[in-house]
Amino acid sequence: MLNAIAADEIATHEINAHEAYNQSQDQRLPRTSPMQAESSFKVACSNCNLRELCLPIGLSTDEMSKLDGMVATRKKVKQGGHLFSSGDPFTTLYAIRTGFFKTCVVSEDGREQVTGFQMAGEIMGLDGIVSDKHNCNAIALEDAEVCVMPFNHVEDLSREIPMLQRHVHKIMSREIVRENGVMMLLANMRAEERLAAFLLNLLQRLHARGYSKSELILRMTREEIGSYLGMKLETVSRTFSKFSDDGIIEVKQKNIRILDHEKLKAIFNASTC
Amino acid sequence: MLNAIAADEIATHEINAHEAYNQSQDQRLPRTSPMQAESSFKVACSNCNLRELCLPIGLSTDEMSKLDGMVATRKKVKQGGHLFSSGDPFTTLYAIRTGFFKTCVVSEDGREQVTGFQMAGEIMGLDGIVSDKHNCNAIALEDAEVCVMPFNHVEDLSREIPMLQRHVHKIMSREIVRENGVMMLLANMRAEERLAAFLLNLLQRLHARGYSKSELILRMTREEIGSYLGMKLETVSRTFSKFSDDGIIEVKQKNIRILDHEKLKAIFNASTC
DNA sequence: CGGACTATTTGATATGCATCAAGAAGTCAT
């Protein structure tokens, strides 16, 4: 059940979506295809290299070409920029093409709670449907580009393409199940378990996008990790140090290398200590 | 933003849904309409007294009669019984007609996390869509009756009735936003704030169903409240006692009377102390 | 009605993490 946290049921594990997470930096990470100069040609869903992760999953080529019309435009967001903010009118969903986001809610008294981190192929904006306005902030943690999908279009097409309808439902359901897992994490786990769960989840999702299982670059600060995991940045830092001392990971600032994947899993599973 | 916890945007506040929460016990609570011997006549969506809270919201009478066919059967669940369990194949959604449920996930090592409490008019089972099997347990906290809505039918009808499609989307989005609020609560709030938020949320939802704003009966144990709020049952008990000492509420076992609604709200909002 | 159970309350003590603090490392802009 708790796998809900670390597993993000995505079937395909070897796809070309490399520019998604890292745009230029980490050449160290495996890169199995040459980087293309994107935006140099019109990118449609039907030839997007994220199509197996994103909305077009499981559609016929015919249906997919209909989908191309759904993406009204694409939009770039600079690092630190808001894709949308709490209170903004909701009209569209966004699919991440490149870059990395956080979503967060803010209480009246200013406490910020990071509710998730999103990477290429993931859909943002679902929070806005219920009240026709957004209920969280979506902030780019690195320069990013998203596909803008007017929700009206999504709904119209969903009525025509049952497969798409089902997929939209699955995406929303997945988000509900993910949040269930986070609730478990926040309510029941100790700092080490939380951080282990967090790392395993990121690794799993990055792996589904073609990245190494043993290395990752954190796009967020210790404070943002802490907010997501319900702990203070100092505790995040200390826990990283502890994992490092125990030979489980190697920490160089935002670069994390996994030395002992099994031990990490053991910590995640272990209340048995 | 945090209102997401205490507010459950339901427009109508005065409807006849009294048998929903209390079946026979608490005659003390206001009851503005005589109780009818239910099941004595065929109950359809079109004459269900929950129709303003449940799936038919905003539909024309024509559309609503289509909806009637969507509810395949109704199903009774005894107190303590499982409506569905984690791992069960997912085929249908459920709308609660009467009674009160909890949903919970269980980790491998047996830790249980209550992920929500559901009352009349609310929809259960959305967690199952993503993987075609349920990802949590749904357990009746009192004898209950639900409408069984095969998800295929829901999807079929959603394609015919845009208003229904939109409503299904809103229900899922509302659940996502609710869980965002719970994450904020678990990660950032102290015990008193959590319990205040919890009580205010229950009161708000019960009020939308025609109940008093100043009295409620807890259908769950201290332990279940604690699980939901990420605290131990002893802490729940102590916090109730503290609220009682402070003259904010009156606690008689599962019966709670709100003496100072404003103070409760102040605690909920207050990090300012 | 009485016995066995479960749920709740309350007290005493322990502990994991927060908080406060200060320095180190890294990043950015001019």
Add this chain to the structure above:
DNA sequence: ATGACTTCTTGATGCATATCAAATAGTCCG
């Protein structure tokens, strides 16, 4: 490159809540 800033690390201390324990109240069932 240099100074200002942000981010991160590490240590010392305190506190909110967990844990352990025991008594009380309530509930179920033969």
